[in-house]
Amino acid sequence: MGMVPHGLLANASAGVTRRLDPERWAVAEGRTAELIARIQPNTHSEGRRLAVYHYVQRLIMNCLSCQVFTFGSVPLKTCLPDGDIDVTAFSNSEELKEIWANLVRDALEREEKSGNAEFHVKEVQYIQAEVKIIKCLVENIVVNISFNQVGGLCTLCFLEEIDNLISRNHLFKRSIILIKAWCFYESRILGAHHGLISTYALEMLVLYIFHVFNNSFTGPLEVLYRFLEFFSNFDWEKFCLSLWGPVPISSLPDMTAEPPRKDSGECLLNKSFLDTCSSAYGVVPHHQDNLGQPFVSKHFNVIDPLRANNNLGRSVSKGNFFRIRSAFAYGAKRLGKLLECPKEDLIAELNLFFTNTWIRHRTGSRPDVVMCLPQVWLMCRL
Secondary structure, rough: OOEOOOOOOOOOOOHHHHEEEEEEHHHHHHHHHHHHHOOOOOOOHHHHHHHHHHHHHHHHHOOOEEEEEEOOOHHHHHOOOOOEEEEEEOOOHHHHHEEEEEEEHHHHHHHHHHOOOOOOOEEEEOOOOOOOOEEEEEEOOEEEEOOOHHHHHHHHHHHHHHHHHOOOOOOHHHHHHHHHHHHHHHOOEEOHHHHOOHHHHHHHHHHHHHHHOOOHHHHHHHHHHHHHHHHHEEEEOOOOOOOOEEEEEEHHOOOOOOOOOOOOOOOOOOOHHHHHHHHHHHHOOOOOOOOOOOOOOOOOEEEEEEEEOOOOOOOOOHHHHHHHHHHHHHHHHHHHHHHHHOHHHHHHHHHHHHHHHHHHHOOOEEEEOOOOOHHHHHOOOO
């Protein structure tokens, strides 16, 4: 018996485990590598983002007695050219917990009005959501500032460990970049603040594909193809997705998972590895109100491997759930054409699949490298 994943719809497409033509797919992966090279972080963009981060770090530390770190896609090196910089301040002070946002907002607004500011700051906002955030633009890069978000740093460590395990010239990270690009530029289904998929949830979906298929991919494009086929055929109405396997929604709050695969094949991550990572990186800040709360199911259920009661898909609204599932199915159908079209049309079909991404980034110019900053002048003049 071949590879048989658990948790799929009864009429699941055979494309989930479809054999791919190695010669044809190698050509497609080559073109995909050219696209990834345009959108992945490079020396100039990393230098510019680092300069902006250090500037924000100094501003925060000048008005708060705290430590400041960046987390998320920038230090993970999976950010798109349009991606945000996520920054969090850490302090044990109960007083700062209440007043940090106003102090940081005031400091940023002073910079916004100053004619002598080191960098151009604008559009400072205080967003009082589940996690309070100060959002602003620094040199046209969005910066999100939070307080005591240790979970973000733990997630970063976990994903770095996964990338080291998968290896293959950072195949995991390259796949994340490609799939984020498709979700953001082509299908417009990425963005928790719009009721769509959060970046962390998307990263867990990508990891699940590596887990179930046991890292057996030609390259990032095949990961995307398996991703689209699998999740357009996953039974989201019956199961929550977890790295331990699909968890029946009807069984909640019991979180016992079905095996990821029905056949005898091995998955990438064994239970011991997952339990160790959950123990090492599943750090929850003290005084967190929802520590003992059960997992709450919604429309698109993805269980956080580092905190089992955290639903990473909670941002997805009912209407957007159907939009996301349709986008996955449409993407799988279009990408499947690469398996059937004449070989001379292969590159053209692939270019069409990533039309918006190519249009935005064909020239190699990037929104996160617009002008020379003092800290990266030597790099820019090259």
